[in-house]
Amino acid sequence: xxxxxxxxIRYGVIKEGNILKVDNFLNHQIDIDVIRQMAYEFQRxxxxxxxxxxxxxxxxxxxIATLVGxxxxxxxxxxxxxxxxNCTDDRYVSEAYSFTHKRMNKVLVSKPYIxxxxxxxxxxxxxxxxxxxxxxxxxxxxxxxxxVGIGIAIEKxxxxxxxxxxxxxxxxESIAIIESMDWKTQTxxxxxxEKEAIENANIKxxxx
Amino acid sequence: xxxxxxxxIRYGVIKEGNILKVDNFLNHQIDIDVIRQMAYEFQRxxxxxxxxxxxxxxxxxxxIATLVGxxxxxxxxxxxxxxxxNCTDDRYVSEAYSFTHKRMNKVLVSKPYIxxxxxxxxxxxxxxxxxxxxxxxxxxxxxxxxxVGIGIAIEKxxxxxxxxxxxxxxxxESIAIIESMDWKTQTxxxxxxEKEAIENANIKxxxx
Numbered sequence: 001x002x003x004x005x006x007x008x009i010r011y012g013v014i015k016e017g018n019i020l021k022v023d024n025f026l027n028h029q030i031d032i033d034v035i036r037q038m039a040y041e042f043q044r045x046x047x048x049x050x051x052x053x054x055x056x057x058x059x060x061x062x063x064i065a066t067l068v069g070x071x072x073x074x075x076x077x078x079x080x081x082x083x084x085x086n087c088t089d090d091r092y093v094s095e096a097y098s099f100t101h102k103r104m105n106k107v108l109v110s111k112p113y114i115x116x117x118x119x120x121x122x123x124x125x126x127x128x129x130x131x132x133x134x135x136x137x138x139x140x141x142x143x144x145x146x147x148v149g150i151g152i153a154i155e156k157x158x159x160x161x162x163x164x165x166x167x168x169x170x171x172x173e174s175i176a177i178i179e180s181m182d183w184k185t186q187t188x189x190x191x192x193x194e195k196e197a198i199e200n201a202n203i204k205x206x207x208x
Numbered sequence: 209x210x211x212x213x214x215x216x217i218r219y220g221v222i223k224e225g226n227i228l229k230v231d232n233f234l235n236h237q238i239d240i241d242v243i244r245q246m247a248y249e250f251q252r253x254x255x256x257x258x259x260x261x262x263x264x265x266x267x268x269x270x271x272i273a274t275l276v277g278x279x280x281x282x283x284x285x286x287x288x289x290x291x292x293x294n295c296t297d298d299r300y301v302s303e304a305y306s307f308t309h310k311r312m313n314k315v316l317v318s319k320p321y322i323x324x325x326x327x328x329x330x331x332x333x334x335x336x337x338x339x340x341x342x343x344x345x346x347x348x349x350x351x352x353x354x355x356v357g358i359g360i361a362i363e364k365x366x367x368x369x370x371x372x373x374x375x376x377x378x379x380x381e382s383i384a385i386i387e388s389m390d391w392k393t394q395t396x397x398x399x400x401x402e403k404e405a406i407e408n409a410n411i412k413x414x415x416x
Contacts, residue, residue, distance in 0.1 A: 036278065063270055066270070076271065077237045
């Protein structure tokens with residue numbers, strides 16, 4: 001079990017309707033050790049890729065994306081969500097259905113912040129049906145830029161987003177992939193991954 | 209002029225109605241160099257304080273707060289905003305008027321994430337009338353915790369939030385304080401501060 005899977009087992013709360021709450025360390029309170037390890041793990045898994053920009057979506061993706069941007073030493077852009085925004089000349093707009101809020105959200109990025117030819121690494125906290133990821137990919141393509149990879153903290157493997165993105169040929173890396181979870185027994189199983197996450201040792205010392 | 213004031217002069221856009229847009233490096237695209245310098249500057253200005261938690265509010269505060277949390281090596285909590293949330297037993301609720309959205313927002317923090325006796329450093333990107341800052345202070349006090357300081361990137365010195373917070377005795381540090389700005393001429397003047405921001409030199413090398 002890697003560091004993130006351990007944290008999910010210890011602090012995650014499963015709610016009815018296939019909902020996993022990780023407010024303790026990711027979505028409300030942010031455990032610096034956990035997201036620092038995630039950033040290093042994404043650096044390892046996307047090693048050798050040219051990355052000119054990190055793209056995420058507000059709000060929970062911002063903390064992880066910031067540390068990934070710090071490691072890759074490139075700017076971070078967070079897409080904005082709006083239920084009501086109109087299309088204008090100065091921004092790219094896509095759409096994603098929000099299961100949390102049960103509504104269609106517009107996803108917006110101002111045009112100056114993704115340029116044609118850029119190499120974009122998409123980073124987010126969760127992947128379920130891939131709605132947000134596909135909206136971000138759509139925006140990168142509207143800008144004439146390339147998606148070099150997609151780094152996800154927690155993939156809900158029972159939903160279809162991960163399978164679709166891999167079939168579409170994207171380099172998707174999820175640090176924890178949930179195979180199944182049961183809110184009645186509060187049990188989770190994870191998909192075995194080929195690449196094992198790096199160990200915690202000596203990471204902290206090298207950052208600050 | 210310090211690093212943030214320079215960035216505001218170069219990339220900030222002043223809009224009618226006393227609005228300053230810093231989407232280029234803070235509120236939409238995040239310039240890693242800028243927020244890294246901010247984090248070091250907050251560390252310097254709050255040196256010697258005991259800090260057990262960083263508290264900010266979604267979404268733009270999260271990136272800065274994450275790096276401050278990394279430097280202080282303490283967890284970060286981001287308060288959530290909601291137009292509709294109800295009070296429940298498991299969360300602290302306060303209110304703040306949003307000038308951007310022209311409405312009253314609820315500000316929410318789940319109770320487990322701020323404990324009695326904690327030493328909380330509040331961090332945010334903007335301070336204008338102090339609505340968000342006062343809501344966060346209210347929540348810290350509801351939790352029986354202490355506010356050890358308030359670190360702001362950009363204070364709008366023409367509005368009353370900064371004056372009020374200083375009169376109330378809070379240790380408020382704003383890296384850039386706007387004295388006046390004019391959208392017609394796109395000119396900004398900053399308040400002279402006693403403490404000069406640290407220089408950029410050798411900061412990058414020590415982080416990654």
